Amino acid sequence: MGVEICVEGLTKSFGHQVIWQDVSLTLPAGEVSVMLGPSGTGKSVFLKTLVGLLKPERGSITIQGRDITKLREHDLYEVRKLFGVLFQDGALFGSMNLYDNIAFPLREHTRKSESEIRRIVLEKMDMVGLIGAEGKLPGEISGGMRKRAGLARALVLDPEIILFDEPDSGLDPVRVAYLNQLIVDLNAQIDATFLIVTHDIASARQVPDNIGLLFRRELVMFGPRAELLTSDEPVVRQFLNGRMQGPIGMAEEKDAAQVEQELAQIDDSARVQQLTPRLLPGPGITRPPRWQAIARREARLHQKEVAGA
Numbered sequence: 001m002g003v004e005i006c007v008e009g010l011t012k013s014f015g016h017q018v019i020w021q022d023v024s025l026t027l028p029a030g031e032v033s034v035m036l037g038p039s040g041t042g043k044s045v046f047l048k049t050l051v052g053l054l055k056p057e058r059g060s061i062t063i064q065g066r067d068i069t070k071l072r073e074h075d076l077y078e079v080r081k082l083f084g085v086l087f088q089d090g091a092l093f094g095s096m097n098l099y100d101n102i103a104f105p106l107r108e109h110t111r112k113s114e115s116e117i118r119r120i121v122l123e124k125m126d127m128v129g130l131i132g133a134e135g136k137l138p139g140e141i142s143g144g145m146r147k148r149a150g151l152a153r154a155l156v157l158d159p160e161i162i163l164f165d166e167p168d169s170g171l172d173p174v175r176v177a178y179l180n181q182l183i184v185d186l187n188a189q190i191d192a193t194f195l196i197v198t199h200d201i202a203s204a205r206q207v208p209d210n211i212g213l214l215f216r217r218e219l220v221m222f223g224p225r226a227e228l229l230t231s232d233e234p235v236v237r238q239f240l241n242g243r244m245q246g247p248i249g250m251a252e253e254k255d256a257a258q259v260e261q262e263l264a265q266i267d268d269s270a271r272v273q274q275l276t277p278r279l280l281p282g283p284g285i286t287r288p289p290r291w292q293a294i295a296r297r298e299a300r301l302h303q304k305e306v307a308g309a
């Protein structure tokens with residue numbers, strides 16, 4: 001079972017540039033959460049702050065009762081072992097084959113024997129569908145395979161928390177669909193806490209239990225998927241529908257009168273019916289008990305929304 005991450009009043013700046021301020025949210029243990037936001041709103045900075053690579057100016061990040069923003073390097077090193085991170089490009093070593101890339105954290109951080117390492121590496125390669133590609137170099141395989149190799153490497157230390165930085169970037173829609181299914185299946189299998197940064201609205205609608213949205217240096221909203229998907233909050237509605245009409249502009253902020261006029265013109269009559277179904281684990285993968293709780297939570301929200309429509 002994954003662990004909960006409790007973020008309170010978190011603020012991060014670089015010099016005079018405030019990236020985001022007063023961010024508070026709880027990533028529930030074992031659930032999948034997605035963080036959305038226009039480019040440059042600090043989603044990657046948020047992931048790096050969670051894993052302790054960047055220090056916030058204010059606020060706390062509590063994991064297993066410890067505020068990681070206050071830890072010294074040695075203790076932070078221990079907490080980091082709870083995390084697996086899938087970086088945007090897989091962050092594989094170009095000169096090492098996939099087997100050695102995936103074995104790398106085990107050789108660096110554990111004293112396991114080569115036969116034990118072999119068992120773990122092949123198990124994780126199997127989980128992400130890469131059996132047979134052990135000898136390939138990262139430059140010889142597709143972007144989708146590189147992501148899966150990066151994911152296998154993120155899994156080898158059996159993390160309680162996995163952070164995904166734009167796992168779908170640069171992939172075609174079919175590869176994105178396969179990757180989303182893999183993420184859902186993995187979450188059901190290992191029950192770790194997942195946080196995914198993405199721009200892909202289709203993924204954000206189908207994959208997570210919870211969605212958050214960063215905009216203009218604030219966390220606009222964070223909550224259960226169905227709540228965000230049916231929200232009347234103008235920024236949330238604009239982003240999740242990929243529209244030009246709304247408070248989010250190309251580069252500059254729009255003036256209030258223009259936003260109001262644009263919002264008045266949108267016909268949202270079909271919105272309630274459009275609540276995208278959640279992606280379920282594939283056949284043969286047992287759903288952990290929390291899936292029932294999440295399904296009940298979503299059904300309640302949906303009923304409330306339909307009743308209020």
Ligand SMILES: Nc1ncnc2c1ncn2[C@@H]1O[C@H](COP(=O)(O)OP(=O)(O)OP(=O)(O)O)[C@@H](O)[C@H]1O
Nearest residue numbers: 014019037038039040041042043044045046197199
């Ligand atoms: N180490 C750093 N030093 C100074 N500024 C930084 C640093 N890292 C990030 N930034 C700035 O923080 C802001 C947010 O960057 P970040 O990459 O987190 O955005 P993002 O929301 O992930 O964007 P995208 O969706 O385009 O990937 C940017 O203005 C970036 O230039």
